[in-house]
Amino acid sequence: MSKRAFIFLVRFNLIFIFFICCIGQAELKAAGGNSDNKTAFILHHIQDAHEWHFATIGDIHITLPLPVILVSADRGIEVFMSSKLVDKEHKPVEFKGYRYNEEHKIIPVESDRKVYDFSITKNVTSLFISVFILLMVFLTIAKKYKGNVNSAPRGIQALFEPVIIFIRDGVARPNIGEKKYEAFTPYLLTVFFFIWFNNLLGLLPGAANLTGNITVTLSLSLFTLVVTNISGSKDYWKHIFNTPGVPWWMKYPIPLMPLVEFIGIFTKPFSLMLRLFANITAGHIIIMSLIALVFIFQSVAFSPVSIIFGLFMNMVELLVAFIQAFVFTLLSAIYIGMAVEEHEHDHYHDLEQEEAHSLEVG
């Protein structure tokens, strides 16, 4: 990293932390400053919401109301702005028979009605923004390749080309294999850049915590699950239901091994889901906690400590943003590689031969 970029990052982070401090102070004052509210303050910042809350200065809440979309059997689709659910003092009110519950979710007043919430929440808005950025960036880059293919990459193209090549040659090719990696490279590239961009966007002041949301990571890991199992080879299924190299009594009469292998299909994406969610959320919680220390100690004198640690954590988070995107992509590639692999003969046979050979040599 060049010196200039480093100085830029430090400045950016200082401004960011200062900004968060201001918001936090105002919010905590409003909340009354007890310890439960500090936890609520942190959780509020890492969770989804029906409005985009930027800051609270005194009694004025600076929020961007977002559309609420509710689907129910009796009323069909209902659309209204989330600002209708709060009054001028930002206290929750009833609107069209809906209200916020304690967890800040929209529920019908009549408890027997079943309503599905498809609202454009803070996270969905952030999702749209990130998709817009991704499309802008990569369609622009793609356009640059249309002219002279053999010219050296320039500008934004030169920035992302090494990363694209890294995913292709460092993740897809070695893990999926020379024959089949090309079919899965687009998926891996999309997943990688989606997670990386959203991780970085999540670090911006006041931004949504999209990749630290379990729903988002669940959806992403389900994509990997589907891609893996759709492309599974004969050997992959054989390995699951009739694992080679395992004594027969592990498979019959109680299919112990197939059961373990079958559960394995789901534990792999489950680990992907939890890893990404936990890493990103944990990073955000740590930064928020460091800032909240100022309010716990009730002293401005503590702010230098918060700022230094917060700055350090934010730098770490920049690294984590890349690493977690990379890990998710790498593991997806490994799972896909395991599924598409075709053995010429089974492992057991190989092992036997190897042993015999080593005995001969010995």
Add this chain to the structure above:
Amino acid sequence: MNLITPDLGLFFWQTVIFLILLLVLTRFAWKPILSALKSRQESIELSLKEAAKARRELEKLRQDNEKLLIKAKAERDQLIKDALNTASEIKEKARFDAIKDANKILSDAQQSIEKQKEAALLEIKSMVGDLSLSIAEKLIRTKMTDDIAQRQLMESYLKEIKLN
């Protein structure tokens, strides 16, 4: 707990949007980018291979040239040597011929001198005879009174005659 409870709405949007993103990026970004990268890689590999081939050919050409040069030099040296030999032979022969010619000319000249000398002597002989006769004639014609006068007269005649 709220934090780890998946949300239906967000799941719906995330899945749909991500699927669209995946399709659009695959069709309009990754396919062109990856194929461009591949074709660039191939063209670079090809260029490198061709450059290596050209280099090898150049090296071969250089070696051939060197061989040719060495051969040409040897040929040149041989030619010069031959030419020098021929030249010296010609020179030698020319010298020999010149000496021979000179000797011939010299001997011819001597012969002609000899002949002319003989002719001149012959002429002198005849002239001396003639003179003697004419002196004798004149002496006889003049009266011989005095021996001294006679001698003076003879001497005066002799003075008149110029020996040529």
